[in-house]
Amino acid sequence: MSTFSALTDNRPDWSRIALYATLLAMIAFYLSPLESGLMTSIKTQAGFQQTSPFVPPLPGQFAIEPWIEAFGRLQSGLVNSVLFAIPATILSATIGSITAYGLTNTKWRGQALVLMVLIAGIFIPYQSVLVPLSRFWTIVDLGSLLAVIPPLADRSELIALTITHTAYGIPICTLLFRAHYKSIDSSMIEAARLDGATIATIYYRIILPLSIPMFAVALIYQFTNIWNDLLFAIVLISDNSNDVVTMSLQKLTGSMVSQYNIQMAGAFITALPTLLVYIVFGEQFAEGVAGGGT
Amino acid sequence: MDTNQSPDSDPPTETVSTDGGLPVEATESTESTLQRWRRSELVKSLPFWLPATLLVGLFVYGAIGWNFIISLTDWQGLRRVTYNPAEFDLDNYFEFFGKVAEGGLLGGPQEYWAFRNTFVLLILFTVVALIVGLLLALLVDQKIRFENSFRTVFLLPMSLSFVVTAVFWAWMYNPSSGMINEGLRLVGLGAITQNWISDPQFKLFAVIFALIWQFSGYCMVVYLAGLRAIPTDQYEAAKVDGANTLKMYWRVIIPQLRASTTSAAVVLMVFALKAFDFLFVMFGTQPGRSADILALMMYREAFAGTANWAYASAIATILFVMALGVISPYLYRQYKRGAL
Numbered sequence: 001m002s003t004f005s006a007l008t009d010n011r012p013d014w015s016r017i018a019l020y021a022t023l024l025a026m027i028a029f030y031l032s033p034l035e036s037g038l039m040t041s042i043k044t045q046a047g048f049q050q051t052s053p054f055v056p057p058l059p060g061q062f063a064i065e066p067w068i069e070a071f072g073r074l075q076s077g078l079v080n081s082v083l084f085a086i087p088a089t090i091l092s093a094t095i096g097s098i099t100a101y102g103l104t105n106t107k108w109r110g111q112a113l114v115l116m117v118l119i120a121g122i123f124i125p126y127q128s129v130l131v132p133l134s135r136f137w138t139i140v141d142l143g144s145l146l147a148v149i150p151p152l153a154d155r156s157e158l159i160a161l162t163i164t165h166t167a168y169g170i171p172i173c174t175l176l177f178r179a180h181y182k183s184i185d186s187s188m189i190e191a192a193r194l195d196g197a198t199i200a201t202i203y204y205r206i207i208l209p210l211s212i213p214m215f216a217v218a219l220i221y222q223f224t225n226i227w228n229d230l231l232f233a234i235v236l237i238s239d240n241s242n243d244v245v246t247m248s249l250q251k252l253t254g255s256m257v258s259q260y261n262i263q264m265a266g267a268f269i270t271a272l273p274t275l276l277v278y279i280v281f282g283e284q285f286a287e288g289v290a291g292g293g294t
Numbered sequence: 295m296d297t298n299q300s301p302d303s304d305p306p307t308e309t310v311s312t313d314g315g316l317p318v319e320a321t322e323s324t325e326s327t328l329q330r331w332r333r334s335e336l337v338k339s340l341p342f343w344l345p346a347t348l349l350v351g352l353f354v355y356g357a358i359g360w361n362f363i364i365s366l367t368d369w370q371g372l373r374r375v376t377y378n379p380a381e382f383d384l385d386n387y388f389e390f391f392g393k394v395a396e397g398g399l400l401g402g403p404q405e406y407w408a409f410r411n412t413f414v415l416l417i418l419f420t421v422v423a424l425i426v427g428l429l430l431a432l433l434v435d436q437k438i439r440f441e442n443s444f445r446t447v448f449l450l451p452m453s454l455s456f457v458v459t460a461v462f463w464a465w466m467y468n469p470s471s472g473m474i475n476e477g478l479r480l481v482g483l484g485a486i487t488q489n490w491i492s493d494p495q496f497k498l499f500a501v502i503f504a505l506i507w508q509f510s511g512y513c514m515v516v517y518l519a520g521l522r523a524i525p526t527d528q529y530e531a532a533k534v535d536g537a538n539t540l541k542m543y544w545r546v547i548i549p550q551l552r553a554s555t556t557s558a559a560v561v562l563m564v565f566a567l568k569a570f571d572f573l574f575v576m577f578g579t580q581p582g583r584s585a586d587i588l589a590l591m592m593y594r595e596a597f598a599g600t601a602n603w604a605y606a607s608a609i610a611t612i613l614f615v616m617a618l619g620v621i622s623p624y625l626y627r628q629y630k631r632g633a634l
Binding site: 023026027029030031032033034037048052053054095096098099101102107108112114116117118119121123124125126127128129130131133134135136166168171174198203224227230231235246249253254260263264267271277278279282289290 | 347463473507516593603607617
């Protein structure tokens with residue numbers, strides 16, 4: 001009897017096993033493009049042609065050169081992406097926070113309406129503003145406006161890209177901060193108000209310190225979005241020296257059609273900043289994604 | 295009440311406890327001061343939200359309006375655009391829809407295919423991504439170990455650029471040594487290997503498959519949030535009722551995820567309308583009839599040499615109207631529910 005019950009207790013739970021097996025199969029599927037890319041990126045040309053993409057390189061077919069070659073090609077793109085993505089990220093998050101505060105924790109009617117107008121901006125297809133956008137930045141010629149400061153004039157396309165990304169990033173940041181600010185206990189703000197604190201003081205002393213977690217979410221989400229974008233960059237940037245990294249990668253794949261090892265290394269180098277941010281701040285990224293969609 | 299105190303006034307915490315007389319004073323003030331106070335609150339909050347609203351207004355609504363006006367002209371090529379209201383017409387729209395109406399039986403114009411493919415992408419991508427995301431969420435929600443690691447992996451593709459994922463998938467789909475065909479051969483299905491991204495039969499579906507890979511993690515996150523919001527006693531009640539697991543999910547759980555489904559579907563559909571980067575990196579500006587979509591066509595008409603600015607703007611307006619059709623019922627309902 002006792003052995004029998006012991007057996008039943010230790011009986012493998014088949015539904016749990018099936019569950020984990022399914023999950024592991026899904027993991028394998030979700031990681032397979034990255035795994036095959038990573039393995040291919042460290043093989044020689046002969047190596048990736050002769051072996052399956054998912055097996056590690058055979059002895060003698062290991063190569064680090066694809067990474068060096070790809071890095072050389074993407075170097076200036078990486079610098080340019082850092083130059084425009086970081087200011088655009090900080091600007092859109094900061095302005096989003098201030099805007100959300102002005103539309104949430106102050107007392108007047110019609111806030112929801114202004115908010116609707118802003119939020120609709122999250123969902124518009126960027127195609128519907130591309131032609132005017134390229135016209136706008138031709139008319140507002142930053143290059144000649146900034147001619148007195150040559151280093152900035154050379155980078156005027158990147159400045160235009162920064163402003164553009166900031167403008168289109170504000171709606172989503174506002175929405176993220178607004179959800180957070182609605183949950184802030186209003187009695188604290190009321191007390192400060194009764195005490196004569198101005199709107200600016202309340203923002204600076206009460207709201208801003210409480211916004212730190214949401215700043216993490218907005219900054220991470222925005223950085224990922226802006227770094228990853230290609231469409232605005234290819235429309236606004238025509239000077240090769242201003243290419244951002246997604247453009248450099250796209251050009252690399254076009255010029256090295258059959259050198260998949262270099263292409264894969266290039267893809268990883270391009271993705272590395274967002275991958276690192278995601279691995280460290282996955283929770284915040286998930287929150288941003290859930291709050292704002294794409 | 296002194297509302298005009300300077301920002302460098304004393305921090306509020308101390309005076310609140312000592313100065314109990316303030317609220318009483320406030321009630322003594324008349325209706326009109328209250329109104330004035332309210333009005334000034336609006337005025338004083340302006341510096342916070344107005345600049346951003348103006349900037350977004352200019353870049354979003356100004357640009358959409360401008361785009362529409364351009365679509366009424368016949369601006370093309372290198373010459374400068376002239377805005378003469380007397381010459382405004384809807385010719386570009388007639389041309390577009392005329393070509394769509396021609397259909398695609400005997401080849402047919404590119405417009406028809408781009409229009410059709412946009413809808414195929416919109417519907418197939420949205421529906422399958424939602425189903426896969428729901429399945430992932432249900433699997434992850436089974437009180438599993440390493441739940442965080444599983445979630446992290448499923449959402450990971452969302453953190454990658456479409457440029458990056460297109461490069462990865464172009465290699466995955468490589469007919470001779472890509473992972474997909476290699477994997478099929480490995481399990482003895484060598485007979486069904488295909489030229490996934492060059493065969494017109496499979497091109498669009500190959501793209502949709504890869505995009506589902508990238509977006510299902512997002513759907514999982516949305517559904518998980520929805521699942522976690524369902525009170526546990528509802529699971530218990532269903533179990534007491536004797537509902538078996540599948541029935542319980544179908545009857546009790548899934549209907550409660552309607553809000554999650556709606557918001558995820560809106561985001562997916564809007565994305566499907568503007569999907570550009572992935573196709574552009576994989577196929578360039580000429581994906582052929584079988585994988586062309588409106589978003590790509592718009593870019594091609596305007597920026598890939600032909601410079602059909604006005605026609606591209608008309609396509610862009612059509613995309614905008616389609617997006618509006620998806621989001622306005624959603625936003626209106628959110629507004630009515632006070633969820634904004």
